[in-house]
Amino acid sequence: MSADRILKWVTASFAMIVVVLLCGIGIMLLVKSWPAIHTFTWHFPLTRLWDPVQGAFGALPFIYGTVVSSLLALMMALPLGLGIAIFLVELCPDRLKGTIAFLVELLAAIPSVIYGLWGIFFLVPWLRETIEPWCIEHLGVVPLFEGPPYGIGMCAAGLVLAIMILPIIASISRDVLETVPNDQREAALALGATRWEMIRTAVLPYGRSGLFGACFLGLGRALGETMAVTMVIGNRPEISTSLFHPAATMASVVANEFTEATGELYLSALFGIGLVLLSITFLVNLGARWLVLSIGRLPQGT
Secondary structure, eight states: OOHHHHHHHHHHHHHHHHHHHHHHHHHHHHHHTHHHHHHHGGGGGGOOOOBTTTTBOOOHHHHHHHHHHHHHHHHHHHHHHHHHHHIIIIISOHHHHHHHHHHHHHHHHSOHHHHHHHIIIIIHHHIIIIIHHHHHHHHTTSGGGOSOOOSSSHHHHHHHHHHHHHHHHHHHHHHHHHTSOHHHHHHHHHTTOOHHHHIIIIITTTTHHHHHHHHHHHHHHHHHOOHHHHHHSBOOOOOOSOTTSOBOOHHHHHHHHGGGOOSHHHHHHHHHHHHHHHHHHHHHHHHHHHHHHHHHTSOTTO
């Protein structure tokens, strides 16, 4: 057997390890969550009640908390990350570019628990004493800003998640924008475009598929984040329209209650939440892949 054939089979086996791991994780979650699936059937992800004492388990509050906190983080982090990337690639002086890029990437290296501690001792008091009272006083008629200023809650979780996914979006967006050929920029400037018009019409459309990929990678990180969110979200299994009320995510409830789960059904329900989280993450990444491919087929500049 030739060396090339050996290399092909060895590397193919390495690639198959990823497939085997994913399938193994999915099968394990399905087997462990089967008692809950058998008991609650399709009502499990659609039920709002989570009461371990009564043996009633529903995943809807945790699905809601996961999706809302992740989308809230993405809404805050996406414009910041894209703005940082545009500044670093198009506007930043060369002497500052390396330093700023290093500091942005350093945010990704900070452990999750450190973000949680910062959220508890700085962000939550700041929200409770400054931001939330002002919003309640001036915007309290809007359901998003009603209720008492707890500090902990969906707003705090979204802010912490936004900071955590910011370096992912900024770094990948910067790499994407750096791949745009200089001919694109020079052609736009030669036609009389301003710097902003050049970025808007020549740079961003060229890298749109990569920018969408950065967005969904940040969303995937936010969906699965556990420790930092657990420390600031309040961990209350309720659905509320207010961003100031405590909530819970799928990852946080598993982290909080796994050691307390004594009954078989209770433990199976937690595994069921893990299965739902894995399914949502898979569907988000599948949809992101399809969207990126669809955008990539569009003519450049549209």
